[in-house]
Amino acid sequence: MSTASPANPHHIAIVMDGNGRWATRRFLPRLAGHKQGVEALKRCARDCVERGVAVLTVFAFSSENWNRPAEEVSGLMDLLAKALAREVPQLQKDGVRLHFVGEKSTLSEKVRAGLAQAEAATAHNQRLVLNVCFNYGGRWDIAQAASALAARGEPITEASLHTAMGLAHVPDPDLVIRTGGEMRISNFLLWQCAYSELYFSDRLWPDFDGAALDQAIAAYGARERRFGKTSEQLLASPTSSACA
Numbered sequence: 001m002s003t004a005s006p007a008n009p010h011h012i013a014i015v016m017d018g019n020g021r022w023a024t025r026r027f028l029p030r031l032a033g034h035k036q037g038v039e040a041l042k043r044c045a046r047d048c049v050e051r052g053v054a055v056l057t058v059f060a061f062s063s064e065n066w067n068r069p070a071e072e073v074s075g076l077m078d079l080l081a082k083a084l085a086r087e088v089p090q091l092q093k094d095g096v097r098l099h100f101v102g103e104k105s106t107l108s109e110k111v112r113a114g115l116a117q118a119e120a121a122t123a124h125n126q127r128l129v130l131n132v133c134f135n136y137g138g139r140w141d142i143a144q145a146a147s148a149l150a151a152r153g154e155p156i157t158e159a160s161l162h163t164a165m166g167l168a169h170v171p172d173p174d175l176v177i178r179t180g181g182e183m184r185i186s187n188f189l190l191w192q193c194a195y196s197e198l199y200f201s202d203r204l205w206p207d208f209d210g211a212a213l214d215q216a217i218a219a220y221g222a223r224e225r226r227f228g229k230t231s232e233q234l235l236a237s238p239t240s241s242a243c244a
């Protein structure tokens with residue numbers, strides 16, 4: 001039973017896994033699952049806004065996903081470029097601010113231009129920050145932050161690393177959800193999930209709906225976040241559970 005959890009997570013992060021299986025089970029190409037995944041992401045962003053979640057971070061393409069068949073990789077790049085061109089007006093209406101996290105230099109000029117335009121167009125929106133981790137790996141993020149600090153001759157500390165990392169503009173995720181049934185992190189937010197609550201859902205990402213999100217949020221609300229303290233300390237001072 002929870003003694004110290006806020007009812008609702010401020011920041012939810014999601015490994016959107018299971019698109020390929022969703023398609024394969026329907027005898028469709030894997031890319032059809034990714035297309036359905038975009039629809040699930042749009043729905044999830046609206047569900048987060050309705051539930052008062054301030055930050056949603058999603059894993060859309062990992063550093064390791066380059067190892068997939070070339071057709072799937074180019075299909076995902078194309079899907080991102082098309083989704084950006086199509087969805088920005090609705091994101092504006094919904095007050096969603098887009099932020100891309102990942103290595104941009106190895107993406108095509110077309111994709112990079114799409115990311116930059118979408119970020120600029122939504123920069124003043126305030127209802128939901130949507131971080132899309134694309135060409136992202138947790139190890140890449142830690143290494144690029146350390147490398148940036150070293151190049152500037154700055155000391156490498158926990159605080160300085162935090163400010164040099166991809167999610168420096170938001171607090172760490174309270175809840176990390178992985179859909180698709182696998183119980184692993186797959187190089188997602190290695191630094192930032194130090195004290196996140198983890199939740200694994202058997203639902204494939206295209207099937208992850210508002211009810212499934214509510215179940216994850218309810219599970220989160222029942223957790224006791226101790227941040228290294230004891231339950232007795234939290235009972236004595238329930239508001240002192242925040243990570244110092």
Ligand SMILES: CC(C)=CCC/C(C)=C/CC/C(C)=C/COP(=O)(O)OP(=O)(O)O
Pocket residue numbers: 016017018019020021022034035037038041059060061062065076079080083180205
């Ligand atoms: C382009 C863009 C904005 C993305 C939104 C669409 C989306 C949800 C992308 C995630 C891509 C991905 C590699 C998912 C993992 O499922 P999987 O392919 O590993 O599925 P499987 O584990 O069932 O094979």
Ligand SMILES: C=C(C)CCOP(=O)(O)OP(=O)(O)O
Pocket residue numbers: 015016017059060061062065182184186
């Ligand atoms: C959701 C994304 C973008 C990456 C993690 O899923 P993967 O399907 O690539 O992870 P593994 O099963 O290979 O660990």
Ligand SMILES: [Mg+2]
Pocket residue numbers: 017018020180
């Ligand atoms: Mg997968």
